[in-house]
Amino acid sequence: MDGLNTGVTGPTLASATMPDTVVTLPEGVTPLSSASAATSTHTGDVEKATVDEAIKFDPTDLELPAKLGRSSFTRWLHHIAFSYYRKTFTIIFAANLIAFIVFVVQKDGHPLAPNVGSAASVNLMVALLFRQENFVNLAYEIAISCPHSAPLWLRRRLAKVFHYGGAHSGAGVAAVVWYIMYTAVTTRDYFSSPNKWALANLTTSYTLMAMFFFILAAAHPVLRRRYHDYFEAVHRFSGWIALVTFWMHSIFSANQYRVFEPGPPSIGRYLISTPTFWTLCISTICSILSWGRLRRHEVYPEVLSSHAIRLHFRYRDMPSFYGLKISTRPLLEWHAFATVPDDDGTGPKGFSLVVSNAGDWTRECIANPPQKLWVRGYPMHGLLYTSKLFKKIVVVATGSGIGPCLSLFYADVTPRRIFWSTPNPEATYGDKIMQVVKKADPDAWIWDTRRDGRPDMVAITYKLVVDSQAEAVFIISNPKLTRRVVYAMESRGIAAYGAIFDS
Template sequence: IPSKRHGKIFRRLRHTYFNVYRRLFSVVFSVNLIGFFVLLWQSRETGVNHLNVAAASSANIMAAILIRQDYIINLLFRVCWLVPLSAPLRLRRAMAKVYEYGGVHSGAGFAGALWYLFLTVVLTRDYAMAVMKSIPIMTTSYAMLTLLCLIVAFAYPRFRFLSHNVFENTHRLAGWTAVGIFWAQTVLIAQQLRKGTDHSTWGTIIRLLPFYFLLITTVHLVLPWVRLRKMTFHPERLSDHALRLHFKETMAPFSGIAISDAPLKEWHPFATFPTPLGNGGGGSLIISAAGDWTQKVIANPSTQYWVRGVPRTGVLSMACIFRSCLIVTTGSGIGPCLSFLMEPSRKQPCRVIWSAPCPEKTFGYDITEAVYRVDPRALVIDTRLSQKRPDMVLLTWQMYVESGAEAVFVISNPSLTKKLIYAMESRGVPAFGPIWDS
């Protein structure tokens, strides 16, 4: 295997510390920083107007919500699919990173929280100067600021990984509450502004820019829950460590769904893959024992689970803009890989490396056979038969060179995924994989 390109510091900066996710975060945050200084400059004589700050905060919160909507994510992927195979590899490589859109979400969310902090400072100043003497407005301001601080704190990667359920519940419940408080505060501010005018409270509200940002935000918070429904599955226990859930609905290509048995508490996303042609319609998903919830489901599967929204396009869908690719996966990562490998519309050749303990015994003959149907020369590694763990970096490089693939896609645990992607990218190989940003 060749040496890594460039110096260590440059490699770390480019592929780790300043990856696409962080670049998007930086762009969004920089735009807001410029806006902040422009606002200060324009308000140097008259003082900062709290309505402008409220508009900036609500606009960023709206952007953070919109970029997480299923239909917008699917649209982003479909736009990137339009890039032809004849386009330069450099362009296709850049477009394939579309799955790091979460940088926009975190950048806008963090900026929105900082704008709201500034709004609270401005309102506190106005309260102290008796410009807007309203205890309810000040109470809602500090209540919402507290909630935004909680959301930002629990979204920090280290806290998020330590207790994902706490992060998810805080993000959802505190987020809903914060938006509700923002609405209450908007009404309270409108009531203050209408004093001495001929406008009603409603007439004042519709003249406020934050009203429209909040309206769009609220609609999109509700939208996924409008499609909350129970979906019927036929469970097939593959082993004590894996479960396959079959369903009859037809899913969009390369997509996944999140399922739950308690929709207000936790959701678990899984990639879906189609049933082979000739075996009926529908598809299935694989659940592997990776925590308390998955172990409970495998031990006692249900025939119905909650789903919401629309199926969301996944990382592997971007393999369709490359002439050929190598897919590297471990354990139950084979499920998401099958969403691409078994898609009837797929045209390009694919090679597969799959490492798992007792693959056929754990995941069943059908899954193993499906891998070999796609790639008769697939490298399927039974880690129970090995004296030591396989060198996945070396194996990936060797098959990448042997197959002449244009890109490598990795679906594994966070540690190995990051390791393989860094190992390939630092040697000039286009490499992609999930980033666990939510």
């Protein structure tokens, strides 16, 4: 739970006051017993029998404890309104706002354009760094280097590293605010002393302003969710135009303002003496590193069902806990998937991605399996990598959410319990994936929603936490259910993590 260390895990929670929900399980839906897992060989018939046949299990009724906090409003503020993503955004933006005010006050309302431009370029660099794969991986590595002997409250907070999108958006918005100020200052300077370099500087300033506003408008959560493909295109092309224009603008700006320096220095010497030059170099390198790794690779599709497909790649090995971006139209759209190490004898190298029907692109991918796909950037860590911070965890997945979890199961570094709710699990995802799940947790709860209806995700997740004395819950599901389960756990003092959908 954000901002609160209860230090309470396991059965102790069951003694909390005033329950509001009771765990109830429909008849015929049970966890796989250890005995059944022990007798489960890698034959399809035995696996099918294990899933389809009810195993008698009489769980002790377990009541959910009351939520912590004085009221529903304070819980909403703590867990939803002030999420770590928003806290990160607010801290970065507030720091920039303070610097902004200081700039204005110190110069009696007349700050120098080069100083304001440097502040804008620094924020732009930070925004791009938090989208660069190697930098993000470094942030993850630093966070998960914390040992298990460290206090749980510290590990819980370090696991929030996946909210780095708040730094990206906070710095990005701050860069735009700084640049509005810069454009106002250069407009003032042009009218006070008009010349061709001042005009060129002013023109590129307004061009940059337009690109930044396009990017911000398209990134609004409502527009981004409703028109995601357009958001990607606007973000990408406007960003490229802005980066090129920023370089041109820096040259024009250097030529305009170098005359105020003693000497004055040459345009080149003045340019390399400015912070803007070096921050733009780093920003450009970030873009080149990602797009310079653009490659088209052979794909070996394995159709699992009419709802899911597994795409195998053989051009390299892939350790656990990495994700990859793939595309059929590299300039227009990209889709991120968690990778799964291959161990089925397809070759000395290999990994795969599990794709399920979740939209137009995935539907087309299943109906017409691709033979080649574009891959961009370096493989990047994701949410589940932070599971290494905990001694025991509960993994919750619905439907194709099991795909990203497979990498964690293959890694086998953190003791875990598994709760997977999906329609027709074996028919949809096949024997191999079922075997991986059961190997990772012989007592895994595999809930067939087609047969048994929808389960009480919160109650069963809580039961698994208590039974296993897990330190944290990780859920991979749709946005609505993810938020519901994370809130239900966090508001009861249990660390819970799910993918964020506003980054």
